Amino acid sequence: xxxxxxxxxxxxxxxxxxxxxxxxxxxxxxxxxxxxxxxxxxxxxxxxxxxxxxxxxxxxxxxxxxxxxxxxxxxxxxxxxxxxxxxxxxxxxxxxxxxxxxxxxxxxxxxxxxxxxxxxxxxxxxxxxxxxxxxxxxxxxxxxxxxxxxxxxxxxxxxxxxxxxxxxxxxxxxxxxxxxxxxxxxxxxxxxxxxxxxxxxxxxxxxxxxxxxxxxxxxxxxxxxxxxxxxxxxxxxxxxxxxxxxxxxxxxxxxxxxxxxxxxxxxxxxxxxxxxxxxxxxxxxxxxxxxxxxxxxxxxxxxxxxxxxxxxxxxxxxxxxxxxxxxxxxxxxxxxxxxxxxxxxxxxxxxxxxxxxxxxxxxxxxxxxxxxxxxxxxxxxxxxxxxxxxxxxxxxxxxxxxxxxxxxxxxxxxxxxxxxxxxxxxxxxxxxxxxxxxxxxxxxxxxxxxxxxxxxxxxxxxxxxxxxxxxxxxxxxxxxxxxxxxxxxxxxxxxxxxxxxx
Amino acid sequence: xxxxxxxxxxxxxxxxxxxxxxxxxxxxxxxxxxxxxxxxxxxxxxxxxxxxxxxxxxxxxxxxxxxxxxxxxxxxxxxxxxxxxxxxxxxxxxxxxxxxxxxxxxxxxxxxxxxxxxxxxxxxxxxxxxxxxxxxxxxxxxxxxxxxxxxxxxxxxxxxxxxxxxxxxxxxxxxxxxxxxxxxxxxxxxxxxxxxxxxxxxxxxxxxxxxxxxxxxxxxxxxxxxxxxxxxxxxxxxxxxxxxxxxxxxxxxxxxxxxx
Numbered sequence: 001x002x003x004x005x006x007x008x009x010x011x012x013x014x015x016x017x018x019x020x021x022x023x024x025x026x027x028x029x030x031x032x033x034x035x036x037x038x039x040x041x042x043x044x045x046x047x048x049x050x051x052x053x054x055x056x057x058x059x060x061x062x063x064x065x066x067x068x069x070x071x072x073x074x075x076x077x078x079x080x081x082x083x084x085x086x087x088x089x090x091x092x093x094x095x096x097x098x099x100x101x102x103x104x105x106x107x108x109x110x111x112x113x114x115x116x117x118x119x120x121x122x123x124x125x126x127x128x129x130x131x132x133x134x135x136x137x138x139x140x141x142x143x144x145x146x147x148x149x150x151x152x153x154x155x156x157x158x159x160x161x162x163x164x165x166x167x168x169x170x171x172x173x174x175x176x177x178x179x180x181x182x183x184x185x186x187x188x189x190x191x192x193x194x195x196x197x198x199x200x201x202x203x204x205x206x207x208x209x210x211x212x213x214x215x216x217x218x219x220x221x222x223x224x225x226x227x228x229x230x231x232x233x234x235x236x237x238x239x240x241x242x243x244x245x246x247x248x249x250x251x252x253x254x255x256x257x258x259x260x261x262x263x264x265x266x267x268x269x270x271x272x273x274x275x276x277x278x279x280x281x282x283x284x285x286x287x288x289x290x291x292x293x294x295x296x297x298x299x300x301x302x303x304x305x306x307x308x309x310x311x312x313x314x315x316x317x318x319x320x321x322x323x324x325x326x327x328x329x330x331x332x333x334x335x336x337x338x339x340x341x342x343x344x345x346x347x348x349x350x351x352x353x354x355x356x357x358x359x360x361x362x363x364x365x366x367x368x369x370x371x372x373x374x375x376x377x378x379x380x381x382x383x384x385x386x387x388x389x390x391x392x393x394x395x396x397x398x399x400x401x402x403x404x405x406x407x408x409x410x411x412x413x414x415x416x417x418x419x420x421x422x423x424x425x426x427x428x429x430x431x432x433x434x435x436x437x438x439x440x441x442x443x444x445x446x447x448x449x450x451x452x453x454x455x456x457x458x459x460x461x462x463x464x465x466x467x468x469x470x471x472x473x474x475x476x477x478x479x480x481x482x483x484x485x486x487x488x489x490x491x492x493x494x495x496x497x498x499x500x501x502x
Numbered sequence: 503x504x505x506x507x508x509x510x511x512x513x514x515x516x517x518x519x520x521x522x523x524x525x526x527x528x529x530x531x532x533x534x535x536x537x538x539x540x541x542x543x544x545x546x547x548x549x550x551x552x553x554x555x556x557x558x559x560x561x562x563x564x565x566x567x568x569x570x571x572x573x574x575x576x577x578x579x580x581x582x583x584x585x586x587x588x589x590x591x592x593x594x595x596x597x598x599x600x601x602x603x604x605x606x607x608x609x610x611x612x613x614x615x616x617x618x619x620x621x622x623x624x625x626x627x628x629x630x631x632x633x634x635x636x637x638x639x640x641x642x643x644x645x646x647x648x649x650x651x652x653x654x655x656x657x658x659x660x661x662x663x664x665x666x667x668x669x670x671x672x673x674x675x676x677x678x679x680x681x682x683x684x685x686x687x688x689x690x691x692x693x694x695x696x697x698x699x700x701x702x703x704x705x706x707x708x709x710x711x712x713x714x715x716x717x718x719x720x721x722x723x724x725x726x727x728x729x730x731x732x733x734x735x736x737x738x739x740x741x742x743x744x745x746x747x748x749x750x751x752x753x754x755x756x757x758x759x760x761x762x
Contacts, residue, residue, distance in 0.1 A: 006553040010658075013556050017661030020668040021702065024600075028697040054696070 038065055038084035039119040043093045043106075043126050048077040050104035051095060057081050057106045067106065081106065087123065089114025094127035321346040324490065327463060327482030334476055336361035349403070356397035358415050362390070414438035430455045434465075445470035451478070459483050530644065530722055534652050537645040547650040555616040555651070555717070556658030563611050563662045564669050570603055571595055571670030575677040579684070588682070592689040593696035595674040600701040601761075604666040605659075606753050609712030612659055613745040617720040620651055621741035624724025625734035633725070648721040652714060659713030660706045667705065704760045711756060712749045719745040 045051075048070055057065040065083035072078070081093075090111030098105050108123075117123070156162055282288050286295035323344040330337055339359040346352035372383040399412035399421065406429075410421035419438025426433070432453045439447040451465020462481045468474040578591040624647060627633050636643045671693070678684045723741035727733045 006557075007549045009557045010549055010552040013560055013665075014552075014657070014661055017664045021664035021706065024664070024668060024671075025699050025702055027694055028702065029699050 038082045040068055040080050040082050041087065041117050041119075041121050041123055042078050042080045043123040044073060045077045045079055045095065045126060046128070048079055048095070050097070051079065051106070055103075055105050056098075057083055057108055059085060059108045059110060064108065079106070081108075081123075083108070085110065087111060087117040089117065090125065091117060091123050092125040092127055093123045319347060322487040322490065323352075323484060325482055325484040327480055329463060329478040329480030331361065331467070332477045332479070334361055338478070338480075340482070351403070352401050354397065354399040354401060354410070354412075356399070358395040358397060360395055360415065410436075417442065443468075443471045443474065447471065447474075453482070455484075459485060459489070526726060527718075527722055530648070530725065531718065533644040534648050534718070534721075537642065537649045538653070540645070544646065544650060547646070548653055551650040551654035552658050554619065555612060555654040555713075556661060558619075559612045559615045559658075559662060560665070562615055563608055563666050566607055566611055567599075567604070567666035567669040568673040570607060570666075571599060571673030571675075572677045574598060574603070574670075575674035575682075579678060579682050588678075588684050589688040589692055591678050591682075591684060592674060593692040595678075596671055596693045596697045597701060599667045599670045599674075600697055600705045602705075602753070602757070604663045604670065605705045605708035605712055606749065608659060608663040608666045608709055609716060609749040610746055612655075612662065612713070613716040613720075613742055613749065616655075617716040617745045618738050618742050620717060620720030621724040621727075621738045622734060624648075624721055625727030625737040626724075628725060628727045629730055629734055643725070648718075648725065651717045651721055655713035655717030656710055657713070659716070660709040663705055663709035664702075667702070704756075707760070708753060708756050711752055715748050715752060716745040719748065 051067060051070065053067055053069060055067045056063050057067065064085045065081055067079055068082045069080040070077055071080075087108070088111035090113045092109040092111065094107045095104055096107045097103070157166055283295075286292060323342075323346060325340070325342040325344065327340040327342075328337055329340075338361055340356055342354055342356045344352050344354045368387040368389060370383075370385040370387070372385065395415040397412070397414045397416075399410045399414065401408050401410040401421075401423075403409075406425045408423040408425065410423070411419075413419070414421065414436055415438060417439045419436055419440075421434065421436040421438075423432055423434040425431075432455075433450075434452070435448065435450045437446050437448045447467070448469045449465060449467045450469060451463055451467075453461045453463040455461040460481070460483060462479070464479045465477070467476050467478055574595045575591055578594050579588055582588045582590055582594075624633075627647070633643045633647070636646060675689070679686045679689055720741045723737040723744070724734075727737035729736070
């Protein structure tokens, strides 16, 4: 028994151990990329302290290789990197610290310009980080400066002489302050008196100058009046004496007339001033239109209200979103195309008004019934003629839509007849399942249309569905595609479009 | 004067004994190597030796490996936690196991269990004159007794070393990831990143050398045992001590050769 079992047991152990070894070998081989892929490039560093063979090489934090070898190149270090991602001539490499423990790695920027780097090429651009050692060097300079300042301070005040000088300075300052204080205290009443006197003098001067100014003005006015009177008198005297010596009496009459006219003019002026005063008084009291305009607060309130309402209206207008959509559908049985042009006015996200112009291959159907009463006996006295007229005319849809969560209900005019509709928006409204029911009296059954649209890009969507589900002879399938623009797009288009010139 | 002569004689005798010992070891090694390639090849004996050296030591090696990895991870985590670098536990344990701990500890364990067994077995055969009997039967005892054990050591100790590494890593993973909640991805990625195939193969080569050392020492000590039961016991003890010391010394030189 042992003869059989022994080789088996040995075999099991050997196979198990070999499997374990091969598995481990495979796993740790994954960790290095040197045989699998990649190529070698090198960079010259001033200092490679902290870097070691097998240190990581990363781009954007992702390992793309490792350090293969580090060797001395003159007084610098040549670091060979094995990387497995394409690099260009403008590639940059930087030594970065992974942790405070001093573990370093190389950060690569692959570069976008220049020739692709080949095996054995050099990465020419090397960036240097501020290493803790550099910081320490900087600190050393700062400490030296601080030391020199403290040393000079020490020289000035450090010894006994300096200390004595400082004490003297402080004593002097203290004495000066106390003397100034005493002087101020002693002279305070006198100073008050002086200030009072100065105030009085300036007040008097002010009064004098004001009085003088008033008197001077009066004197000037009097002088002007005297001069004017003298001119008038002289003119009259000249008139009397020079030209009409015989008509002295008439001359006096002329003077009297002039004075009378002057008086009358003054009276008129008085009257005018009285009226002006009366008007001003009324305005002040709020009487009359202008008075109300000036004194009544209601007016300004009304104006404010109006401005506020206008603001809200403008806000509503600016909030209003306009969506313009065009869609064409190909009807498979009819082999005809149906086109829609829709303008959607959306004042709120959950509410919109839709105006749709529909070019339906079925056209616009109208009914006309003519009843003719005939008196001839040979014929049916009543002739009833019914005409169904189908014209190739646009149909119009006017709908009001309201959204509840992901379901939108629509009501209004659908293709010239009353109707209802519902849209279900899925996946952020990318997929929309819709149904309309309308034209309740056009045929035996109302016309129901069920379709789905899927928006691929921002503006482009495709549609497919079934039209007129319940009227068998009319039922048709359709596929279509459409474009949809919001007013942001339209703004962009209109502002970017060249202005027409005439 | 007589005493001085005795002292000089004793010193000279020990020198002669040492030189003789080296000569015998060299002779035995040469004979073993020569008989490796000479028929008849005794496969049955080889399988038996592999069973004794490898399968017999499997349990103790696996157990040692498991706890070595676990303890090393535990201690490493305590130390690395001081620097917030616990993620390095896996790679540290894996590198230590692959390069040093697995071959050395496997070598020592197999020495303790199988090397001593070989010395005892051959020593007993020597003192009971069974080896002399083999000569009389025109069977070369080196070929019959030593070669299969030597080959078994060369093959089975590396196998046990590979299993030691695997189980040790399992123990480290259990302690590190399951008990100490070190991030699993980081733990494994650091292991794969820092351990090279070269580390594993160097460990295997070391284990192979240690297997040769421990079997040859066991065989030598047993083969030249003398002095009855006491001599057998002495040979066993000496084989374990000498093998262990030689394994550690050889480990230093192998490491220096492989990683410098």
